[in-house]
Amino acid sequence: MSTTPQSFSGESAHKADAKDFSAVLVLGGDAVAVQLAERLCEEGFSVVYVGEPEPIFTPENYDGKIECIANGVLKAIHGVTGAFYASVQTPCGMVQKKVGFVVVAQPPMIVPKYEAYGVKPENKVVCLSRFLEQLQDGQIGALGEADQLHIAFFAGLDGVADTATFAKIFDCIDVLINQKNVQCYVFTRHLKVAENGLEARYRRAREAGTLFFAFEQDAPVVEQTDGVVKIVFEDPHLSAGFELAPDILVLDEWLLPPDSVEPVCAMIPSSLRSRPYLTPPSPRFPSVETAKAGVFALGPARGTFYAPKLRDDIESVVGSLKKLITLTQHGGSAFVAMVEPEKCTLCLTCVRTCPHGAIQFATSASVDENSCQGCGICVSECPMSAIALAERKRSPSDNSKEQRRVESAALHNGKLVAFLCEHSGANAYAELSSALRALVKPIVVPCAGAVGEMHVVQALLDGASGVLVAGCFDGNCASVYGTNRAAYRLALLQQTLAEAGLNKDRLIYVPLASNAPYILASAIEELLRSTDSSTQDSPAASMS
């Protein structure tokens, strides 16, 4: 399993090693990660657990299958799914591990909002986690001597509070409602309690007498002078001024993703778009999956903090791991990028632009087949034209996709050419009326980002009267930023055309969704209008 430290000195070493999909590196730190590690063992994986404090694994039969590097910190990691090489810093020096998958499952960073609310911590002002600890230790019981105890909770008055914050507040209230003479107040902007299980707790808290204030505009002001804390606010229902001097003011906290995932982020170029989270903000990615195959983010690392959802995340990780292992046998997407080593000059443009982190390099760039999603962004980015998309061997059920694809953009006879992303544009095109469809020559591409300048220019040279590129909406792209790259490239090309004295309106970029063929239809009509007046300056005529 373990490799010698020498093999880490160069990027070339790992190409020789066989892939191993049985070991999972779990970056943990709390009970959720321990639960995940145990769950993975049940599924037959072996686990390398890294994180402090030292975890307690319960059943004995996990022995041998969980390797625990307690008090370890991940310092560096590289590689692709099946062969990740991790360097872990431990008190006894660096430890190197080779694993097949990486799961980031660290607990969140919790930062109290003292500054956001402009208050100083003191006896009467505490943060939520601290208060809950005090309650669970029974320390608040002593306060109950007063006639009436007013406890005020702030939840997301600076914006929005996470459901996990409300869950924690209800944890506190559950303890407090058993005490006499305690009156709880919750001040918030949005009562985010629609989450599974939370609404019933909200109702229980309300029926136990807790008062909720949801402010739409003016937030309460806290006056803090000489140990007296006063909340001044206008009740949203009565539109009347109130003030409350709480015995305890409990402030909520920012729940932030773990800050120790930099080495993992560094492996995924497109994680820049999702920082500080690891998973892309695109609905095309299933919950725990990141843009890089084999790297998964659970809970806080993907912006999920509510405990019941963390349990779902554990199952999602298990499911995604199994799915990935199945896919490695026949490939996930229809295409895979191939590098011609002779042409590669090691400029590393592809390494930087691959949203999936699928490209490694040694003497030339090389694409990892298991990680490549066949989006073709590297193909259009490569300045040496050293990369091409090749068809992956597929199961027969995928053949329908193949038929939809038009391979050659031969002579277009003055038609419009539409480059259609197979995730959105192609589906929208299929919904168009046959009259509209007849006006356009469709070319289905794996991602709008695969359409390079040369493709567009070639289409014009081949006699297309106009070119349309249809990609997904920003944030919907299955390759994170493919649609943005297409938009950027088309804008540049339009500028070049304009500078060359040609009609730049012969190119058009439309972001759309599968269920919005009307966007495509209006774009085609617009393109027809702008090309009608400009057929004279055809580049086929002027360029040749």
Added chain:
Amino acid sequence: MKRTSINDLDASFKWRVARQPGGEGITRCFSCKACTAACPICLIEPRYDPRKIIRMVLLGMEQEVLKNDLIWLCSTCYGCREVCPQDVRFTDVMFAIKNIAAQEGCVPAGLMGQKTILKKHGRLYEVGDFENEKREKMGLPAIREMADDYDKLL
């Protein structure tokens, strides 16, 4: 703006209302305003707002609620109860509030006058010979005032 200090209010007032028969639902309210929208009184007199009354009770504004003549405007149409998604049963809550107000002696003078008439005549207006003679001419039986019965009830 004039501010009310919540510390000076009586947080246990809502429990006092909740302990009255019919008042149990008060803490279920999540201020959706359906009752206000359904209330015919609120159409005529916007100051009477079921939602606001509940809010004042929950905040513990005991004096402001009990000494307010508005609470006696409820016509017990049960419209609020029909629409309430939280089963607050506001009409019953109003009975509870009015009962407490009566115990505290916070009843408007007009209502007390009605009570005096009821106690004296057994109904809200006096039935004299004039009315009974008319009824006799029309073949209707005479009405007897049963003030004693109502006195017992009151």
